Amino acid sequence: MRKNNLFLILVIFLLSSCAGTVSEEAAQKANYHYQIGVSYLNDNNIQPAFVEFQKALQFNKYNKDIHNALGVIYLVKLENYPKAIEHFQEALDIDKSFSEASNNLGNAYAKLGKYSEAIDAYKKAILNPQYKNAAMALNNLGMVYYRLGRYDDALDSFKESIKRFSTFHLPYYGLALAYNAKAQYGEASIAITKAIEFDPLYQGNKQKATDDLLERKIRAQGLEEKDISDYLEILKY
Template identity: 30%
Template sequence: MKILNLRSMVWACGLAAAACGALALMFLVPASDLERTSPSELVRLGNDCLKQDNPEKAVDYYTQALALDAQYAEGHNNLGNALAQLGRVDEARGHYEEAIRLAPRFFDAYSNRATMRMKEGDLKGAEEDYRMALQIRPDYAEAHYNLGLALAAGDKYEQAALHYASALEYGARTPQLYNNLGVALYKQDRLGEAADEFRRALDLNPRYDTAQANLNAVLGFQEETQLYHGAMNE
């Protein structure tokens, strides 16, 4: 079977799908072509593989990119993402740290390392990394949302609500975001505001059972409170 080189495969939309699919072995870059293949092109191919849920093949491409340029911060960051998906956490951490060392203002690398730390239960480390990402890019909606999750996991609901609100301010719009903001407000006894956020979540996804249950709980609690105060005033 003939091994094709990248220069013979400039097919507008089909290259990435073929490279990451069942015929993936055909599209590995031959050693003789590495010198003529740019690291950025290899990283792009790796990114396409990640989008198609093929982290194993993505690792191959990112590794080839770094063989050509070991100082390529984006390659280290993206290799970290692929390794993290494969559960190779220690290796992923090393590549995130190398990306940050090479590019100290690489906010995505801080955010990605934070997400990994949060999954490991290191809420303090995750919070620090998300804050670093936001210090570099204050309008980073995803980092605001994820920092909110980390803060809420540590029972810091007031701060969590502020970052959820910032995520909304910078363009994030998901049922989960509205629901989590509602929970953070509920934890502060801001019941009316919490109910509004649960309703917004349901506007986006009427079948969102968690938001519906949360809204029902808030409305039930409000009704019980009103009945209690009414009885006290009789």
């Protein structure tokens, strides 16, 4: 239920092996700056993290995780979506099976309203049987289908996400929106109740969820504002 319900996970604890060739010393320096960047990012200290990832890239431009980390900062924090796409594509050029970058690439395309490209990126991530966060990509795919008015496809994606991760709250919020759009108000009410139950922020407290949504609505714009308005309406059913 965060901005546009497009969520991503940044898995960047250890650097992967390099596709290109760099010296051992350069690789070690890249890893040093990368790990510092991760530490800053975990503390939501964005600018120092951004600087450290840039330093890491100077030492090793062939590492997919560095590109993915920079892409995430451009996507989530700086909202520079073309630069985010550039880095996610660089990561995928290094490793075509890097599903986290595919999912993140889909999010960047979705932010730009390039839904066809987003769908392709999400599907590529989902097709990897070793991708641990497929439930996230399926949820994101469902949200894109919802934006396109393809409500049945959205429902299928959200339900498939729940199959992969039964207590994942985000696809339940998506189900609520899609059912509401189809005028299936009872199902929408059940879905948002489940979402609030599994959401660690609310832990089943509907009043807390309502108060939080009302506060967020003041700051929200565009699609996010409409989603929040719909959630509040569904909570009245």
